[in-house]
Amino acid sequence: MSMQGKICMITGANSGIGKATARVLAKMNATVVMICRDKERGEKAQKEIIEQTGNKNIDLLLCELSSHNDIRKLVSEFNNKYQNLHVLINNAGIMLKKRKISIDGYEMNFAVHHLAPFLLTNLLLDVLKKSAPSRIINVSSAAHKRARIDFYDLQSENKKYSLFRVYGISKLALMLFTYELSRRLEGTGVTVNALHPGVVNTNLGRDQSKFSQGFAKVFFKSPEKGAETSIYLASSPEVEGITGKYFVKKEPRESSEESYNEAYAKKLWEISAEMTKLIV
Numbered sequence: 001m002s003m004q005g006k007i008c009m010i011t012g013a014n015s016g017i018g019k020a021t022a023r024v025l026a027k028m029n030a031t032v033v034m035i036c037r038d039k040e041r042g043e044k045a046q047k048e049i050i051e052q053t054g055n056k057n058i059d060l061l062l063c064e065l066s067s068h069n070d071i072r073k074l075v076s077e078f079n080n081k082y083q084n085l086h087v088l089i090n091n092a093g094i095m096l097k098k099r100k101i102s103i104d105g106y107e108m109n110f111a112v113h114h115l116a117p118f119l120l121t122n123l124l125l126d127v128l129k130k131s132a133p134s135r136i137i138n139v140s141s142a143a144h145k146r147a148r149i150d151f152y153d154l155q156s157e158n159k160k161y162s163l164f165r166v167y168g169i170s171k172l173a174l175m176l177f178t179y180e181l182s183r184r185l186e187g188t189g190v191t192v193n194a195l196h197p198g199v200v201n202t203n204l205g206r207d208q209s210k211f212s213q214g215f216a217k218v219f220f221k222s223p224e225k226g227a228e229t230s231i232y233l234a235s236s237p238e239v240e241g242i243t244g245k246y247f248v249k250k251e252p253r254e255s256s257e258e259s260y261n262e263a264y265a266k267k268l269w270e271i272s273a274e275m276t277k278l279i280v
């Protein structure tokens with residue numbers, strides 16, 4: 001399949017699923033805009049992808065996605081360089097053993113997995129609409145299924161920090177955002193879907209014990225396998241026009257009951273707009 005002429009932005013593209021996604025889209029001849037937070041790691045991955053694919057249209061833009069200021073700078077840099085954006089993959093992710101706060105004062109899982117995609121996507125909507133048909137892909141997680149949103153404690157301050165609980169809440173927020181955005185984008189030619197990549201051996205577990213990391217190496221999927229649904233949603237004609245769905249193994253699946261709660265999705269949208277000072 002050719003993605004010649006398509007401009008694809010991927011966040012967290014220097015590692016794991018994001019890098020594997022970038023490499024395959026590069027092989028398909030897309031122009032790939034890699035969003036990374038670390039210059040050295042970003043340049044290393046960019047060089048590797050150019051060498052492996054022969055595609056020179058691999059750009060690198062730097063952004064610390066937990067900073068709203070950095071996201072705004074990124075969007076203005078992108079808009080100065082590019083006229084179009086056909087695919088946006090919100091992929092960057094973290095798993096933190098200890099509670100951490102972003103520079104803007106938000107719990108880090110919530111900041112990176114929800115507020116960053118929320119702000120980045122909203123700021124790129126004009127160019128995505130102009131480039132339609134275009135696609136937004138949110139890399140979520142099956143971990144959202146056990147989570148419950150607590151609007152009185154969105155920053156997870158009241159209960160003892162639990163990595164999987166807080167990670168799950170942030171991915172549930174991303175699901176609510178995906179569905180709300182799909183309703184708001186009806187008729188624009190811009191689609192938005194979410195996915196679970198499977199359990200994948202990446203750097204996500206770098207904060208975990210040596211034992212867990214060793215276990216992941218043996219039993220988890222490769223990043224190449226883990227990237228398959230992202231690549232499918234970014235490039236396949238089979239999903240042209242499909243929006244507001246959750247995919248696992250390249251197939252639409254039911255997400256959690258709470259993720260379909262429209263009242264929650266609207267409320268979370270309003271709160272997120274306030275938190276990110278988004279003016280639309």
Ligand SMILES: NC(=O)c1ccc[n+]([C@@H]2O[C@H](COP(=O)([O-])OP(=O)(O)OC[C@H]3O[C@@H](n4cnc5c(N)ncnc54)[C@H](OP(=O)(O)O)[C@@H]3O)[C@@H](O)[C@H]2O)c1
Nearest residue numbers: 012015016017037065066091092093141199200202203204
């Ligand atoms: N691996 C799994 O089993 C699994 C399962 C379900 C869902 N997911 C999701 O898949 C996505 C990709 O994760 P992965 O498994 O490929 O992990 P990974 O190898 O650790 O890659 C994560 C990427 O996100 C970047 N990133 C993290 N925080 C960032 C920030 N604040 N600003 C900018 N970039 C940031 C990382 O940059 P650095 O290299 O600089 O840290 C890295 O490039 C995540 O959203 C994750 O939640 C993964």
